[in-house]
Amino acid sequence: MARRITISDVAKLAGVSHQTVSRVINNKPDVSPATRQRVLEVIKKTGYRPSGLARGLATSKTATIGMVVPDISNPFFSDIARGIETTAYERGYNVFLCNTNEEPERELEVLYSLEQKQVDGVILCGLRQKTPALLDALERFFAVVLVNRLLEEKTFPAVMIDNQTGAKEAVQHLLNLGRTNIGLLVGPAFSYSAKQRYQGYIEAMHNAGLPIQDGWIHNCIPTVEGGEQAARVLLEAHPEVNALFCYNDLVAVGAIQACHALQRKIPEDVAIIGFDDIYLAALVTPALTTCRVPLIEMGHHAMGLLLQQINEKHLGSRVITVTPQLIIRDSAPFAHELTP
């Protein structure tokens, strides 16, 4: 492992100053073609690679952004990450992907870490905490974008999902299917998205002139297991329920499992709709009707907002909202597709 080749080594070998080498590697115009060629040849021959650390220190820019997610295994976040990364790559930025493993206290640690690395900005997906320390930490970044979460205490540019409209349309689809006894597995009690999806459910039921049955609405952990348990409890207590709108696809898969266990046919006895359209939704049996959230597109938007902030500096509380699209599959088909 030899000592690294530096800009000074290249300068000596090319017979120019270190500044000329810098001009060449940064594509500055004020270098003669002959000198440029000579320097490029030395660079190629020696395999010289600029140090990103030194460049970052000198320029206060690293062309790197941080992305923080609660769980990289969750397709919801990994699809957003893909969108962010594609846009970042196109614009010459690297993405430093940090996973907090669903441990909220690690969000602060990760932010400190990213600050030390002097990333040019951060994108936070599904923020779990909002302590004063965390808000302080966010303030120290030049550019910040939130995804799927707003903060009342401080506004940042954000990319949001129109959860209410998505939920309303999902419930409307169930109503179109002739179902009026519609249950709601609403996800975590204090979840931002859950509140909005609940509002969408309420709106659709009101629009149809139907009363809200508290017994048909259950909170649940947003996992397959959480969904299975809540659906089982709800359906056992309320066998009249003939449709379920679920907080997300994982919860919906759990509800499918509960129906199987209770010998309830899907969609004949209970129609089921999820939310997100993660890749799993099309692979389970029956294939899941769901609200597709354009996750990769959200990633593009988030990176776009961050770049604007980095380049223009004042974006205030700009919010981009994406609209879910209902994807009809077997778990809640169109009315005419349902065998009588």
Add this chain to the structure above:
Amino acid sequence: MARRITISDVAKLAGVSHQTVSRVINNKPDVSPATRQRVLEVIKKTGYRPSGLARGLATSKTATIGMVVPDISNPFFSDIARGIETTAYERGYNVFLCNTNEEPERELEVLYSLEQKQVDGVILCGLRQKTPALLDALERFFAVVLVNRLLEEKTFPAVMIDNQTGAKEAVQHLLNLGRTNIGLLVGPAFSYSAKQRYQGYIEAMHNAGLPIQDGWIHNCIPTVEGGEQAARVLLEAHPEVNALFCYNDLVAVGAIQACHALQRKIPEDVAIIGFDDIYLAALVTPALTTCRVPLIEMGHHAMGLLLQQINEKHLGSRVITVTPQLIIRDSAPFAHELTP
């Protein structure tokens, strides 16, 4: 956005030299308790944060490692990432997770990028390329660990799966189930893992004194769609096949879909086994029998090997091999569980 507080600012305010501040933040012993306290108070009051860039430049160490994966959405890789990250976190290292989006040429770009950032080492999962340029790039890193891939041209420490044993046991399970017409969806033609899983299939069939039927063996793209297509073609051409061993769980899910389309009952008509036990395997219907690869454990091993290399420097061609474990579910149950 104020100018960042530096070590010199803290030194002035605390009335000491910058070197003393450095000693304090690095927990060096040769500072008096009174001086240390004074400095720590200034640090807390000013919110000073050391620059990781400057530290990296001065020490040639960044306490950061790179991890390269072909597709972060694939649970196989995201689970390995979790294992890597847990071990890295415990040892004070950050993980820079880089996704090549299944574009092999991006592997080289990502490696250049990681080199600029002067990461202390890299872990490469599922390497797709092995060009001379790529090998050169790998040589420039102080520490390198491969996951699920070896290179003939150059040895690096690696974490491997005992694909052959896993495959042999999966096929043995099918034989125990009384199936002798066992098909193999073998994955990509030039895949390292595919060759070993093929060998395991051959070994088990030979052990049972059964001839190898070439028509029962198909290559396929390692996706759900690839598996669905290959299974359909194979089962249509060879309706006598009553069991399928599949390259991985995604391919197996595809095979499940093909059986449904062909009105072949699982497992009564065709028993199916996958490989990996990604999270999806337990959620499809019927739940998938598969060889569970301890992915998180692989991540722990990979990071462990990398740390050894960073700290001790000469690990040669050390290879850790993990053994898959057969997980019996509905797609290929035990013989006594099969209804006659």
Add this chain to the structure above:
DNA sequence: TAGCGTCATGTGAGCGCTAACGGCAACGCT
């Protein structure tokens, strides 16, 4: 011819940190 502007290149300093070495005082041992 003199002065000014442009082009190409070089010199010096600084970004923020750590390593290496030096200086000084206090203490203990011979």
Add this chain to the structure above:
DNA sequence: AGCGTTGCCGTTAGCGCTCACATGACGCTA
């Protein structure tokens, strides 16, 4: 008393790059 060791702290230089400014040569215009 003299020497060596330890503890504490400070000064200097360097890591590898970029920015700012300076310099010399050349060409053009008044």
